[in-house]
Amino acid sequence: MGCAQGKFSSACSPSTGLQKLKIENGYMEKREYAGHRRSTGLRFSGRLNNSDFPPKNYNGGFSSDGSGGGSGGDRKYSNRSGEKEGIDGDGRKDSQRALLNDTEELVDGWPKWLTDNVPKKVLASLVPKSAENYDKIDKVGQGTYSNVYKARDRDTGKIVALKKVRFDTSEPESVKFMAREIMILQKLDHPNVVKLEGIATSRLHYSLYLVFDFMQTDLASIITRPEGRLTEPQVKSYMHQLLSGLQHCHERGILHRDIKGSNLLIDKSGMLKIADFGLANYYSPEHKRPLTSRVVTLWYRAPELLLGSTDYGVGIDLWSAGCLLAEMISGWPIMPGRTEVEQLHRIFKLCGTPSEDYWKKLRLSTTFRPPKSYKPSLFEAFGEFPESSLGLLSTLLALDPAYRGSASSALQNEFFYTSPLACDLSGLPVIWREEDEFAQAREQRKHGKSKMKRRARTYRERGSKDLMAEKPKEDSTQSKEEPEKNGEPKKVQIQEPGSSTSSSSSGTKLTRQAESPPFLASPFHLLSEQ
Template structure:
């Protein structure tokens, strides 16, 4: 998790009338119906696969959503950004039992509840013989022997993020002294079942093992809440770009960009679209290693047959133009646009395309890249919302003029290929890694190991708090 880590942050849409600027909505959850094909926690079931509908059965982009006008007053994301009601501080530690079968057996194991009123959930006897596998990357994993309670195993250090379904905490394993990130999935009303996006994230992370993808260690259950235990990362990209103690060198920036692309190349090779690449979902540790996080919106895709998906994904500032034009049939190229946005952000230290809503987002893109034409983008006029959101005036782009002060010629070339309007012309992650920017231009990539000299840890959460403090000071000064 982004530690957050941000693992829980989901895409958010800007709503001009909202006081905070972001629209919050209730999270989708699986409900207990005769058609759901599952039983809630506490009732044995082997129908776990029905938690994860096949792409062709995906109901997230039905006829109503495919042609919905973007001009509606409020734009909803597939998953809410953050719950409007604060869940409060982490409750006093309750006895927890490790549930490795949730991770290793796709949640197929039977979870047996304790007698009513006990407040805890325990695992079946067959699950008590849990053995922790060594981490393939050599990193020590948290030890969770059977019968260990949360109080015995983890000491909460601090909150480091707020996710879709709960808060994220930095915690220390008191046995191994290894720090982990605990992502709490709120399970207050048992009748509501388990959040769909959390289920998808767990399933996806089980299948992923890469040095540039965050590692899910195990699952724990306690007192109505489920905890995902992740490897801990010291910073996220949004936080680390906001600090002024340390400056990245050209070689450092090239390394971060390369690591991001390597993670995406792995995901896309495995048939996974992330669908929420943004600064707070890109984690960095003090060794300079970068890992992609928060797979709550990720989906498996079929490489040989494009499927319909919702276009209400990817945080607005990182959302590609085809989704803003209403496209629902897409693939990994949507992640590559987001990667292009992140590449520019690495150099400029702030998001480049900062729109207020979908229409304004397109206008911001036009003023940098120019308006799209059928010559630049075949199939443009066939997009569902083209007539509604097509540009009224022709605007000439000045991308290179704007960014030549930060990016080298080879870096500009790569960024332009990542930000191609036509998704079919957009460079893939593998192709990007072979670009002259990495293969020919000096200096070669170099891990930003000097991040270890930073004072404190830098996450989007701290960045938001600092901005809020400055805003309050300014307001008080004006008063």
């Protein structure tokens, strides 16, 4: 009898069976959108190693809406040229191969993505260093353009400050600001200005870290400390250090443009150092060019900036220094405005209403001209201040920037030559205790011991790997010798794929992989992810 061909049931249709086979073998259909991993937020695109994932700011990797280098939104994995992904002969995607080649390429020891965007002269005097040489301890600061971390140098155990600079190759302005900050820091060398110790890079995450000595506190914390206000000698010491640092910057044609208490760091000896040159820029009195007025924190912003001036000079830093002088004496900010308009009115109430010549000379908009005129009230407002400080305050807080003079002239003011004189560094508030130093020394010794333990563990694991690699060779040699001893001919057994022999061999491989020591991730991966 013939055998009639049966109909396909709905449960076993060819399409359903094929789909089931695809699912069992881990096949994923190509879709316009794929869900994200719950743990990492990254798009699942097969089983890739950690090094196969492109960095967050990778211009051709993870991008937001295809724009490149963004964050948030539905991220899509694409290659650098934006073409459709392909798979080469060894099963690796073109984008993965291009990414690996790019991250491995170095130019003079620096990652290629850095040398492609930063002038060579900026990196010429610096020694390339990897971000993995540092262990992040704590996040100590955060700004619009950067984050600051307390970290430990793995090689020396020294505590340093790492400033993670915003770097996005798809945004030329961010690259420009970053390169300018590095060049400015290299140009400055003064005891009252932070010194750039080096640069560290994380190639897989397009991260750039500026390395500085770690400072214990800042002037803002000193002013508001619970012990009370600073004494006059202490104020003179800090003010002299600030003006000395500004003098060094201005003589080299550099405007800081963000002088405030939190940007003036204090080391354990009491030395003040001007920091955070992220908004700094070059200027030349002989070759003036328009500069943005959207600089300086509001409470320390000069009136010409609030009125929109783009033609300014050292006067904006001196105005900020004057605000800090009054703040150190009083113990609180003298003009804490909430908006630019309110800040202008606070300035006019303290310094008086500008004259007609002021508006004409500076060519400023009269839109914010106050509805009524104010008389200067600086001497009344600061009546309890030391008499010797009033002259310097009235100079630094002059409405006309030309009357503020320079940092050099301010250092010659009678304020610094009137008794009581500025105290030595030893007379400044104590912010570093001996127990802190002992604790740091203990931490460094502990770090050295743990480093030796890690090395010893690594050597043991390498030895166990070598032994495991030799065992299969010995077993295969013995299995070959046994048939020869017994005089039995060697038998060749051919089995179909999926038979018991093939499955047992694959099971052996899985067992060996499970017995191998686990991968030891660097503790710095937390730093490079942020």
